[in-house]
Amino acid sequence: MLGERMFSVCDRDHDNWINFEDFVLSVALLTHGTKDDRLKLIFQMYDVENKGVITRGELEMMFNSFRSIHSEDTPPSVKINQ
Numbered sequence: 307m308l309g310e311r312m313f314s315v316c317d318r319d320h321d322n323w324i325n326f327e328d329f330v331l332s333v334a335l336l337t338h339g340t341k342d343d344r345l346k347l348i349f350q351m352y353d354v355e356n357k358g359v360i361t362r363g364e365l366e367m368m369f370n371s372f373r374s375i376h377s378e379d380t381p382p383s384v385k386i387n388q
């Protein structure tokens with residue numbers, strides 16, 4: 307999931323390829339962008355449906371994706387209560 311979201315955000319022209327320009331722009335934003343630029347990039351990763359908001363389900367999905375990366379064992383899923 308995390309890889310798919312990173313790919314989607316880096317694929318700036320949405321042609322399902324990350325060409326050299328997409329790659330350079332993404333790396334430049336992450337390494338030399340302003341704090342706002344980097345926050346926008348992270349927000350776009352969480353905003354799976356590209357609606358300008360992060361739903362509870364999207365947040366859970368990303369948390370679980372991060373947790374699965376940082377744990378050798380498969381941890382129980384995160385569920386955010388209302």
Ligand SMILES: [Ca+2]
Nearest residue numbers: 317319321323
């Ligand atoms: Ca592209």
